[in-house]
Amino acid sequence: MSLRFSLMGPVRAWREDEEIDLGPRQQRAVLAALLLNNGTRLSNDQLIGMVWDDPTPSAVMALRTYMYKIRKTLPELDLRSKDGGYTLRAEFVDDCRGEPLEGLQGTYFEAQRVRLAERRLKSREEWLERELDVIELQKHVASHPLREHPRVLLMHALFREGRQAEALEHYHQARALLGEQLGLEPGPELRKAHARILKGDLHLPRKPEQLPPDVADFTGRVAEIARALDVLPGLVGITGMNGSGKTALATRIGHLVKGRFPDGQIFVRSGDVADELLRAVGVENPAGDKAALWREKARGKRFLVVVDDVPSAEAVKDLRTPGSAMILTSVRRWNDLPGVTWLKIAGLAVPEARAFFRKVLDPARIAAEEQQADEVLARVSYLPNPIRVLGGKLSGRPAWTVTMLLKQMDRETVLGEAVPSDCRAVLAPIIKADRQLTAEQRHLLTCFARQNADVINVCEAAEMSGGEVDRIDVLLESLADVHLIEPVVLGSYRLPRFVQMYFGLRSLVPTS
Known part of the structure; x- marks a missing residue:
């Protein structure tokens, strides 16, 4: 299952969409110290120094107790003591607008609170720079009147709306405020924006924002x-x-x-x-x-x-x-x-694949046929794209069971030219890979797939395909390079079940 954490406000955690009770304040403080050092090993002494300003000898036992409870509450983190310390790796969401690390006390957390608040402030200003919303910028400038960059953004936004006089007035306000409170003149960014507005040639730089939308049901990794x-x-x-x-x-x-x-x-x-x-x-x-x-x-x-x-x-x-x-x-x-x-990356871990399947298909239907659902996942080697297609297919057929889907997968695999488009969507990753193979590679994979053995070595591959050992060694490595087989040890390879399913009956499945 997917865990998410937030430090913006109280320390919080969610498993999927359900919030987790993280226990008393000091226990949350230990977890927060680990989260603030995401991916970095912390010794017991370092953790104690972060959580307790003036630790007593009992702090060692208290830390052990809190670590035991955190492991019990969040077993997915696999928090085990190694060389007298702990390392945590986690995924964060920062969607809370409360005070960072709310409720946690001590010198370390006060310093981190300042750092997180500054990071959130910069993130807010980066959002304002993308949106250039006049009202939101006015609110932000009112809350942070001495920050010059958001005021420049507000001047940009006002100028873009044809409100040149208001944009210039904000420059004069900033100049008066900086002089009165800090004894400073406006910085170069403010002065440049002011000069260009006076000339009427203020142009916003082109800022590309081309990332595709994030996948809402992304799981694992x-x-x-x-x-x-x-x-x-x-x-x-x-x-x-x-x-x-x-x-x-x-x-x-x-x-x-x-x-x-x-x-x-x-x-x-x-x-x-x-x-x-x-x-x-x-x-x-x-x-x-x-x-x-x-x-x-x-x-x-x-x-x-x-x-x-x-x-x-x-x-x-x-x-x-x-x-x-x-x-x-x-x-x-x-x-x-x-x-x-x-x-x-390859297929998802089995628990992650199950969690993903539950996101694309009603969990109640999966719970009614857990073994059959596991078989569906195994057949596609736990790959997320085929799982999504199969889950969508079942969602569109509310009267179907998972068992029915398995039977149709068996039937459609041997239908030759009559393979329906939704089945081809499941096979699309393998079909794409197949089109990029040479005849030698395809022959070797087909021979491999028709064996009952999961793992095969170079000599066995040469014997079953009729090729020379040296040439087969090169071909096997080329197939491993594109992840159609998986190296086990030197000279030995495993065939993923999804690949075996396709190439074992390749002659009956259209590839164009």
Whole structure:
């Protein structure tokens, strides 16, 4: 099940949509200390120093008690003591407008409260910069009259509405306030906005916001998300077979971090990545060295770039710029691309797959046939895209049972040209992969799929396919590169059940 936490207001947690009782104040303080250091190992002494300003010897036993209760309340966190410390990885939602860490006391939490409040303030201003809503900006400026950037945004918004005099009046108000309270003149950003409004040539920079909508029922991938959040603004790559949810994961990560990149988010799904990046920032019909031109345009800015289905290492290798982040998705891991932290994903973990299935299909129908539901998930190797299609199919047939779906899956698999479109939607990831295979690769996979063995080694593969061992070794590795088989140990590979289902009866399933 998916856990979410919030520190903006009281420390809170949810399992799916149900809020969890986190216990007394000191227990929540221990959990908050771990959450504030998400992904970082904390020793017992560090935790005690954060939670108690003047700890007594009994603090050690109290910490052990609270950690035991937290583990019991939140078993999904797998909080085990290792080398005298604890590490927590979690997903956050910050949708509460209360005081950060409400109710927690002590020097450490006071300092963190200031930091979180400042982060939330910046996030609010980044939202205001995107929306340029005059009324919301007026409220914000009234609450924070000495912050210059939101006042500049308000001047922009007023000028855009044809209210030039009001925009100029805000400059004079700011100048008087800064001089009276701080003895300062307005900063360069305010002065520049004032000068350009006087000239009537204030133009807002083009800010791309191209991220696809986040997937509302996204489930799992907690460890991968935590790792990506640690790495960014470094280069993150997500690799996995078709249907594993690479794009959904990249999009989820993008929405979690987009506040860090105030100059915009760019989403590219094209062979000419540099061309699309330049068009996103307003360069029409770019020519010449596009990568160099992009680096020039992006200098000093913070963009979040998501490149979906990277066609080659060459397409992205010269496009990184300091301060900006790039998330790549690709079936193939491009090992010749330097500096990438690769996250490999496959099917969801079994509990996550079950939770996801319950999101796309009435949980009561699943509960009535749990074993059959597990069989459906296993047949598609717990891949989220086929699970979504099958759950949608059953949702559209309220009189059907899960058992009926299994029977139709068996029947449709052998229908040849008569395979219905909804079944083809389930098979779409494998069909796409199949079209990119060579005849040798396809023959080897078909031979592998028709065996009863889950795991096979190079020599066995050569014998059953009639090929030479050296050549078969190369072919097996090429199939592992695109995740159609999974390396177990050197020279040994496992075939995912979804792949086996398709290639075992490939001659009976249309591929075009």
